[in-house]
Amino acid sequence: MSLKRKVAILGATGAVGQRFIQLLQGHPWFKIEVLAASERSAGKKYKDACNWLMESNLPPEVAEMPVVNADVDSVSKAGKVDLVFSSLPGDLAGPVETQFGAEYPVFSKASAHRMAKDVPLLIPEVNPDHVALIPIQKKNRGWKGFITTDPNCSTIQLAITLKPLMQFGLKQVIVSTMQALSGAGYPGVASLDIIDNVIPFISKEEEKVEEENQKILGTFNGKEVQKANFVISASCNRVHVKDGHLESVFAKLDSNPSVEEIEEAFRNFKGEPQRLKLPSAPEKPIVVRKEPNRPQPRYDRDEGKGMSVVVGRIRKDPIMTVKYMCLGHNTVRGAAGAGILSAELFAAKGLV
Numbered sequence: 001m002s003l004k005r006k007v008a009i010l011g012a013t014g015a016v017g018q019r020f021i022q023l024l025q026g027h028p029w030f031k032i033e034v035l036a037a038s039e040r041s042a043g044k045k046y047k048d049a050c051n052w053l054m055e056s057n058l059p060p061e062v063a064e065m066p067v068v069n070a071d072v073d074s075v076s077k078a079g080k081v082d083l084v085f086s087s088l089p090g091d092l093a094g095p096v097e098t099q100f101g102a103e104y105p106v107f108s109k110a111s112a113h114r115m116a117k118d119v120p121l122l123i124p125e126v127n128p129d130h131v132a133l134i135p136i137q138k139k140n141r142g143w144k145g146f147i148t149t150d151p152n153c154s155t156i157q158l159a160i161t162l163k164p165l166m167q168f169g170l171k172q173v174i175v176s177t178m179q180a181l182s183g184a185g186y187p188g189v190a191s192l193d194i195i196d197n198v199i200p201f202i203s204k205e206e207e208k209v210e211e212e213n214q215k216i217l218g219t220f221n222g223k224e225v226q227k228a229n230f231v232i233s234a235s236c237n238r239v240h241v242k243d244g245h246l247e248s249v250f251a252k253l254d255s256n257p258s259v260e261e262i263e264e265a266f267r268n269f270k271g272e273p274q275r276l277k278l279p280s281a282p283e284k285p286i287v288v289r290k291e292p293n294r295p296q297p298r299y300d301r302d303e304g305k306g307m308s309v310v311v312g313r314i315r316k317d318p319i320m321t322v323k324y325m326c327l328g329h330n331t332v333r334g335a336a337g338a339g340i341l342s343a344e345l346f347a348a349k350g351l352v
């Protein structure tokens with residue numbers, strides 16, 4: 001791919017926006033052209049508008065870029081862009097992304113459009129065929145552009161592990177999450193609420209995990225996605241960890257595979273990003289750890305540059321069929337990395 005596509009980032013100053021900027025540095029196919037955020041930030045240089053939280057330094061050329069308002073007019077005036085990454089707050093993303101979608105390809109990290117019938121809820125390794133919803137959406141809405149979405153951060157890592165279990169007849173899933181602080185954005189949860197504590201509630205999170213997986217793992221029948229036929233019960237907790245969501249998963253299967261067969265299914269799982277060798281595709285979407293005390297957020301979240309899901313403690317369950325732990329980097333595989341991988345899939349297919 002010779003010419004780099006120019007991108008705008010909506011919500012560029014937030015936890016996910018910053019991760020987009022970090023991951024897009026030196027990207028072979030995409031170049032940052034416009035940064036947009038709220039009117040609090042608009043008109044400032046990026047370095048003055050945001051509190052840079054990434055482990056690497058703020059790239060000097062980005063530091064000096066102006067931030068503009070996250071609306072179509074301001075973004076179009078600021079530069080000619082080929083596609084838009086949106087990491088806007090969920091409540092705002094609905095109308096704003098609709099305006100952008102009429103004009104531009106929009107890759108959204110927000111929840112607003114995820115469950116719309118003509119919008120893909122995409123994980124490139126899991127359901128790349130759902131991209132076929134895009135021509136249907138464009139026709140339905142009469143748009144030049146489109147909206148495609150990535151799942152919720154807890155959902156993405158779970159769905160990646162559920163996909164290889166589908167071959168054994170997935171019936172029921174119970175999941176309890178331990179979610180990192182960066183998942184709440186910046187400044188996020190007050191320190192006095194979370195130090196020495198676990199908060200057993202994350203607004204709207206359980207609902208998202210319980211409804212998104214069936215769409216992601218559903219079947220595209222040429223017109224729409226027919227949801228997969230299994231149920232999930234989720235219980236979500238905020239824990240005192242910077243990055244990396246850990247999940248305790250219990251799955252009931254129709255058949256009774258051995259632990260070794262399940263481990264093998266996880267290890268062998270690969271998808272279209274690996275076949276197409278997309279720039280952000282991890283070599284192994286799922287990495288299996290054999291130690292009894294892994295995965296752990298601090299040690300395992302950067303596996304595959306943050307794009308691999310790490311699974312461990314796979315064992316038989318006396319009530320369900322199997323149980324295991326899974327870990328994913330919430331702002332990489334769960335957010336900006338997921339958006340970039342989706343855009344790479346579209347680029348590889350000539351759709352952006």
Ligand SMILES: NC(=O)c1ccc[n+]([C@@H]2O[C@H](COP(=O)([O-])OP(=O)(O)OC[C@H]3O[C@@H](n4cnc5c(N)ncnc54)[C@H](OP(=O)(O)O)[C@@H]3O)[C@@H](O)[C@H]2O)c1
Nearest residue numbers: 011013014015016037038041087090110153183185186335
């Ligand atoms: N954090 C995660 O791990 C994660 C994972 C998956 C999905 N998501 C989703 O990604 C989105 C962003 O999350 P985040 O964690 O990055 O949140 P965040 O840190 O709170 O950042 C929010 C961003 O949106 C901008 N913004 C806020 N109000 C705005 C307005 N009225 N108009 C225009 N821009 C506005 C902010 O700009 P200012 O700085 O100017 O206020 C900031 O750039 C959310 O929808 C979230 O649910 C987050």
